[in-house]
Amino acid sequence: MQEIKKRRIVIASVLKPVNDTRMFEKLAQSLAKKFETHVIGFPAESSYEFSPVTPHTLYHEGFKRMSLKRLAAPWVFFHNCFKLKPTDVIVCTHELLIPGILLKLILGCRLLYDVQENYFRNILYTNAFPFWIKPFVAGYVRFKELILSPFVNHFILAEKAYYKEIPFVRAKSVVVENRYKDLPDIHTEKKSLQDGNTYLLFSGTLAETTGVFTAINLADQLHEIDNTIRLTIIGFAAQPAVYNRIIDSIRDKSFIRLVGGNRLVSHQDIIQEIKTHDFGIVAYPPNKSTESSIPTKLFEYLGSQLPMLLIDHPVWEKYCSPFPAAIPFSEDLPDAAALLHQMKTGRFYQQNVGNVFWSTEEPRLLSLF
Numbered sequence: 001m002q003e004i005k006k007r008r009i010v011i012a013s014v015l016k017p018v019n020d021t022r023m024f025e026k027l028a029q030s031l032a033k034k035f036e037t038h039v040i041g042f043p044a045e046s047s048y049e050f051s052p053v054t055p056h057t058l059y060h061e062g063f064k065r066m067s068l069k070r071l072a073a074p075w076v077f078f079h080n081c082f083k084l085k086p087t088d089v090i091v092c093t094h095e096l097l098i099p100g101i102l103l104k105l106i107l108g109c110r111l112l113y114d115v116q117e118n119y120f121r122n123i124l125y126t127n128a129f130p131f132w133i134k135p136f137v138a139g140y141v142r143f144k145e146l147i148l149s150p151f152v153n154h155f156i157l158a159e160k161a162y163y164k165e166i167p168f169v170r171a172k173s174v175v176v177e178n179r180y181k182d183l184p185d186i187h188t189e190k191k192s193l194q195d196g197n198t199y200l201l202f203s204g205t206l207a208e209t210t211g212v213f214t215a216i217n218l219a220d221q222l223h224e225i226d227n228t229i230r231l232t233i234i235g236f237a238a239q240p241a242v243y244n245r246i247i248d249s250i251r252d253k254s255f256i257r258l259v260g261g262n263r264l265v266s267h268q269d270i271i272q273e274i275k276t277h278d279f280g281i282v283a284y285p286p287n288k289s290t291e292s293s294i295p296t297k298l299f300e301y302l303g304s305q306l307p308m309l310l311i312d313h314p315v316w317e318k319y320c321s322p323f324p325a326a327i328p329f330s331e332d333l334p335d336a337a338a339l340l341h342q343m344k345t346g347r348f349y350q351q352n353v354g355n356v357f358w359s360t361e362e363p364r365l366l367s368l369f
Contacts, residue, residue, distance in 0.1 A: 007369065010081055011114075012040035013092040014073045015238075018055040019044040021267040021296070022116065022158070022178055023092055028053045030362045035369065040080055044266070056080050074099045082107070088369065090114050090156070094141055101151045112368065114156040116178075118165050118289070119145075125289040126209045128239070154368050161292030176365050178296045180303030181358035183268060188276045197228045198343065200309070201277040203270045204297050206237035206246060206261065209290065211283030211311065214331055216249050216256065218281065218309065221336040223255050231281075234259040234273050274304045279343060283311045285331060294319065301325070302356045307348040309339065323349050 011028050018024060018041040031037045032052045039050075043057045058076045059069060078099035081089060090112045091100045097113065104111045123129060123138040146168055149155075155173040157163060163170060191199050200222075202215040212233060219231035233256065237243040243262045250256040259265060259273070274280065280301040284290050298316060301308050302325055310316055310326035320326040327342045329335070 007035040007088065008038070008084065008086045009035050009088045009090065009369070010038045010040060010084055010086040011090040011092065012077050012081070012096055013042070014058070014070065014077075014095050015042055016092060017042040017044040017264055018057060019050070019266060021181075022114075024050075024053060024055075025267060026178070026181055026358055026361075027090065027114065027365065030358075030365055031369065034366070038084060038086070040077055042264070044264070078103065085109075088112065092116055094119055094145055097144065097148045097152075101148060104151060110153045111151060112154045112156055113145075113152045114158065115162055115166070115169065115173075116158045118159075118162055121165065121289040125287055126207070156365070156368070159293050165292065174364050174368060176361045177294065178299065179358045179361050180299040180356050182303060183271050186268065186272050186275060188272055190278060191230075191276050192278050197230045198226070198279070199277040200229065200231045200279050200281055201273055201306070202231065202233045202235075202281045202283070203273060203300075204235045204295070206233065206235045207239065207242055209284065209287050210295075211281070211285055212237075212242075212246060213249060214283040214285060214311065215281040216246075218283065218329070218334055218336075219256060220253070221334060222340060223253075225336055226340055227255075229255060231256045232259065232273055232277065233257070233261075234265055234270055236260050236264050237262065271300070271304070274300055274306055277306065280306045280308045282308050282316065282326075283331070284313070285311070286313075299356045302353050305349045305353060307343075307346070309343075323351055323353055325349060325353070 009031050011023050013023055016023050018039045020041060024039050028037050028039050038054045038056060040056045058073050074095050077096055081103050085107055086109050088110045089100050089103055091097060092114045100111045103109055120138045120142040123141065124134050129137055149168050155169040157173050157175045158178050160175050200219055202212060204210060206212045219229060223229040237246060246261060250258060282295060282298055308326040310320060310328050311331055312328040317328050325348060327339060327346060329339055
């Protein structure tokens, strides 16, 4: 037992807040059951309860995605880790691989890479970068991951699909999916019980590739037929252009409420909204960056037994159909009247939901230590 207590683990990201749902609520809190655990990342609200995990912010204040602070963040991480002298370092972004390897060489610690995204596909098939530079940035990131992979002790894969999409990680990887971890202290009731309206929810990352504009258009069509329809959008838009477009899209639409948008939103607030709404919207447009992934919100909605309006993606429909949990719709030609009828008459979650909870993933994570 004494040997276990000596283990000191640092989990770090550059743009994720120290209370991030995966980095803190799942990885860190699970590891903190047995080991001394620290998280390093973007600042979060000071009132957040972190015990028994110890948080460390890269800077006292946040920074823009494109800034000198962003460029220096990996070396701030290196400095913090050098003082902490961890036995294990988990980096949650490719940006921390080089300083992570230096820490491994200097301190003799183990290095684990939590692969939360397939950066190659995300950069190549989304609008985060100008089209002319995307192949070069995507190629650079993939080449860096490839040549540095021999220095990584273990790859933690957030998606099963990454095992096929990133061949060089297979020999020393374990899949730890981003499944739902309930927050039992949140007790709420449906808003519809108070005023008779029907509340739709779009949560998580706000971007064109996650379907936020599809959700707005869908809510608009439903509201034209039934004026009791309400939509809450909660999450963060990393790109200012996307945030401005959201504001323009919902202007003069009082039935749509935006929470966050140009600021980070705590995961507790998102879960609270999930538990008070009537339907969640999962509307990722077809894109090669997400075609094989299981969205985190899918696990969260299933775990909270929130019925879904689900874009007709065969993999996700198959995941939801046994319960049943979702009403599929077509992005191109959604039949608003038919959807409303199914929302009012459908019977959802007629059997218990299984295989969507973090409790099934935690043992795989702990097995690495």
